[in-house]
Amino acid sequence: MKVPFLDLGEAYRALKDDIDAAVARALASGWYVGGPELTAFEQAYGGSVGARHCVGVANGLDGLHLALRALGIGPGDEVITASNGYIATVLAISMAGATPVLVEPDPLTHNLDPARVTDAITSRTKAILPTHLYGLPADLDPLLEVGRQHGLKLIEDAAQAHGARYKGKPVGAHGDAVCWSFYPSKNLGALGDAGAVTTDDPELADRIRTLGNYGSHQRYVNEVRGVNSRLDPLQAAVLGVKLAHLEEWNARRQETAAYYLEALADCDLVLPTVPEWADPAWHLFVVRSARRDALQASLAEAGVQTLIHYPIPPHRQEAYADLGLGAGAFPIAEQLAGEVLSLPIGPHLIREQAEQVVSAVRKAAA
Numbered sequence: 592m593k594v595p596f597l598d599l600g601e602a603y604r605a606l607k608d609d610i611d612a613a614v615a616r617a618l619a620s621g622w623y624v625g626g627p628e629l630t631a632f633e634q635a636y637g638g639s640v641g642a643r644h645c646v647g648v649a650n651g652l653d654g655l656h657l658a659l660r661a662l663g664i665g666p667g668d669e670v671i672t673a674s675n676g677y678i679a680t681v682l683a684i685s686m687a688g689a690t691p692v693l694v695e696p697d698p699l700t701h702n703l704d705p706a707r708v709t710d711a712i713t714s715r716t717k718a719i720l721p722t723h724l725y726g727l728p729a730d731l732d733p734l735l736e737v738g739r740q741h742g743l744k745l746i747e748d749a750a751q752a753h754g755a756r757y758k759g760k761p762v763g764a765h766g767d768a769v770c771w772s773f774y775p776s777k778n779l780g781a782l783g784d785a786g787a788v789t790t791d792d793p794e795l796a797d798r799i800r801t802l803g804n805y806g807s808h809q810r811y812v813n814e815v816r817g818v819n820s821r822l823d824p825l826q827a828a829v830l831g832v833k834l835a836h837l838e839e840w841n842a843r844r845q846e847t848a849a850y851y852l853e854a855l856a857d858c859d860l861v862l863p864t865v866p867e868w869a870d871p872a873w874h875l876f877v878v879r880s881a882r883r884d885a886l887q888a889s890l891a892e893a894g895v896q897t898l899i900h901y902p903i904p905p906h907r908q909e910a911y912a913d914l915g916l917g918a919g920a921f922p923i924a925e926q927l928a929g930e931v932l933s934l935p936i937g938p939h940l941i942r943e944q945a946e947q948v949v950s951a952v953r954k955a956a957a
């Protein structure tokens with residue numbers, strides 16, 4: 592049996608009647624930008640993560656960029672984020688015109704380390720931007736405390752954390768702005784690009800919506816230089832159908848994660864760390880091995896597809912060559928990039944496939 596990493600068509604096939612009906616309803620509504628499908632999804636999603644406001648945007652990168660700009664962050668300002676993780680988080684800071692300041696993650700949680708954040712603060716620092724990487728919430732309380740002490744904003748990259756909880760409360764409104772992607776492979780994924788920002792601050796929500804709508808409240812009156820970044824109502828209709836299944840899908844991810852953690856406990860691997868205050872969304876199940884490439888090859892031979900999130904840390908990307916940060920600048924991020932391997936997890940995975948993953952890993956990493 593093959594064990595694919597993802598099967599994006601599966602959720603559509605399972606929910607075909609409901610999704611087709613929602614798309615037909617959106618088409619018949621006559622609203623192709625904005626309108627009732629979008630408003631209904633924004634309200635449902637904001638409510639589901641415990642935030643007072645939810646603003647749909649075109650994708651997760653735009654959500655981060657617009658949240659930064661709406662918080663007044665721009666040229667000359669520094670934003671602290673982790674040296675590992677996905678490039679979008681760093682790109683959003685650059686798009687806002689600010690300077691990304693990278694700090695090493697905690698090697699066990701892969702998330703921003705509050706102690707290192709304090710060391711990186713300068714007179715130009717304006718915000719902290721943690722990612723809830725792989726769906727594991729970052730340790731928000733100490734980050735919020737550092738932010739309070741130094742007058743910094745907290746913006747969360749929650750693109751991998753739909754349904755995650757921090758100390759029992761859903762990720763969604765701890766920081767000033769929480770940014771979501773509904774890219775198809777995320778725990779809550781659209782049938783194309785989509786994103787959102789959630790916040791408890793009504794004025795911030797209004798600024799983000801305005802920035803994403805050409806900087807305009809009133810048609811043809813432009814208050815600021817905005818962009819066009821809106822959540823497509825067809826995608827909102829689809830997301831509304833899928834949102835009702837998120838909890839059940841995440842429960843299946845949790846079940847697979849618990850099984851992997853138990854069945855692989857004695858293997859020569861570093862398994863994911865789950866602090867006692869965290870309920871991860873298990874977007875990815877990432878193990879570490881000093882012999883990662885050999886492990887990946889033998890899993891492929893056993894029919895198990897794996898991926899690497901992420902093979903090149905942002906400071907080693909050509910896009911950031913001008914930072915002048917060579918090999919060795921961020922040893923933890925570089926070591927993680929060389930050792931991480933993502934095993935298949937997701938609602939598509941059946942028990943027999945998870946067992947096949949376990950036996951292939953045990954054989955390769957006994």
Ligand SMILES: *Cc1c(COP(=O)(O)O)cnc(C)c1O
Pocket residue numbers: 650651652653677679680722748750751772773774784785786
């Ligand atoms: C997917 C992702 C993004 C970007 O989302 P898009 O919708 O693809 O723009 C940002 N940050 C993280 C951590 C992601 O996983």
